[in-house]
Amino acid sequence: MDQVTSAQHWMAQQMGLIIPHLSVDCVVFGFHENQLRVLLLRFKNTEVWALPGGRVYREEPVNTAAVRVLEQRTGLRGLYLQQFHTFGDPDRLHSSDFQAILAQQNIRIEASSLLFDRTISVGYYALVEFAQVSPAPDQLSDECRWWDIRDLPKLFFDHNEIVAVAVRTLRQRLSYEPVGLNLLPEKFTMPELQRLYETLLGQPLDRRNFQKRMLAYDFLQRLDERRTGGAFKAPYLYRFDRERYAAVLQGGGLAFG
Amino acid sequence: MDQVTSAQHWMAQQMGLIIPHLSVDCVVFGFHENQLRVLLLRFKNTEVWALPGGRVYREEPVNTAAVRVLEQRTGLRGLYLQQFHTFGDPDRLHSSDFQAILAQQNIRIEASSLLFDRTISVGYYALVEFAQVSPAPDQLSDECRWWDIRDLPKLFFDHNEIVAVAVRTLRQRLSYEPVGLNLLPEKFTMPELQRLYETLLGQPLDRRNFQKRMLAYDFLQRLDERRTGGAFKAPYLYRFDRERYAAVLQGGGLAFG
């Protein structure tokens, strides 16, 4: 089976299995070297970058589709994943862009006419531990890697807007939920946590007040261990105590920011 | 054309015009007699109540579909309307419920097989001025009226959950945006505003502190008029100054709650 027929066959098979006009797109956030990053895919034989996304199977919950896409792209299960917005404008797909890509995939336009149709996309964002992820391209892409959020290229279709909305949502949530902790490894230092918050909020924070407030929430557990090896004084390691966090939520309010 | 053929014809025509497997559902909030209310429809010849909703046309933005549905149901344009969540579980539609309804509509099951298919619904909530709304049933319903949020019947499919998520979202937003003002008439008194907040937050608030804080936000304009006619001392009328609100947002933060 040559490449063209193979691609056609794959796509034709997909058509019957999926819900038409619907897709999921995932904004995968990671934190590395004090910068917020997102995972992007580069389409085969092109310089076009896009969010990891995919179709929803006929009998599959939309959330599950997002989980599936993410597992394929990151190798991770059980990610922190949140639906944040659905993008439903008819002009969000520009078929000229799309045709260029499909041509490179050696896929016949007629065979994929349904893919040209208008698509409504449910947007999810995931928070992952950077070091745990093994970026893996899919059938349609050559490359999968992290991009600094401040330096994204022009993305496929409206994916720049999707990222922007995801970032805005993440910042808002940060004000009343410790979402940021999902971006750090299990053990982390207070300065690391602070730098994450500073990056997300886009402003410097007072070291002493930050620590005071974080500890006041009473869901961080200080370990006896310290982060050794780094230059200068070794900071303590902390762990996010999810059980205690649940207890704090039960017992009333919680306010970050 | 008898009723059966007419309904079949209408539905067949709809099939070609709409995007399959996709719908919008609207939670229309109103405030009356110190209670939060939602607009519900009762299906023809049944006691089944449901949210106003509808299909999305092939070339229509999803947001526009929601606006269109709302205009038909409330007679209002330019409503405060927010997308809040997309409901995409395959088992959210129970075809047994659905069949009972369709039978009452005298619609042949075969003719509407696509309608039985799994449907992903984009949820919107609208905030409207109660007195301005003229509830109007659609082709499939006999009745359209307000229901107290605390006393809803068992609704169609997963509409109870949709309402619950909408209420939760509304309460959260109230903490950092004066959404509540969209539920009041143009001119309102401070006690009226306070009762709205108390209802939405589900707790009593101190009258003097409430007024102090609201006025501190600096987007309420006190008029010389007073609400006369009521028993006892006549309270001042206020107006929400949207221009000043925009200015306040520009100039930095804003925190309700």
Next chain:
DNA sequence: TTTTCAATGTGTATTTTAAACACAATGATA
């Protein structure tokens, strides 16, 4: 070995914000 130094760990004073609280004024009703 000792010194250096950039970063961490901790505490207190100050300001700002939210919460608690009390009395005078009003205007329809009795």
Next chain:
DNA sequence: TATCATTGTGTTTAAAATACACATTGAAAA
């Protein structure tokens, strides 16, 4: 005209956020 439930306003107190300073650490340099 007396009543009274409600409105209008200010002050006092507590809590939370902010500003700020010095001792400690541990690798690296001298």
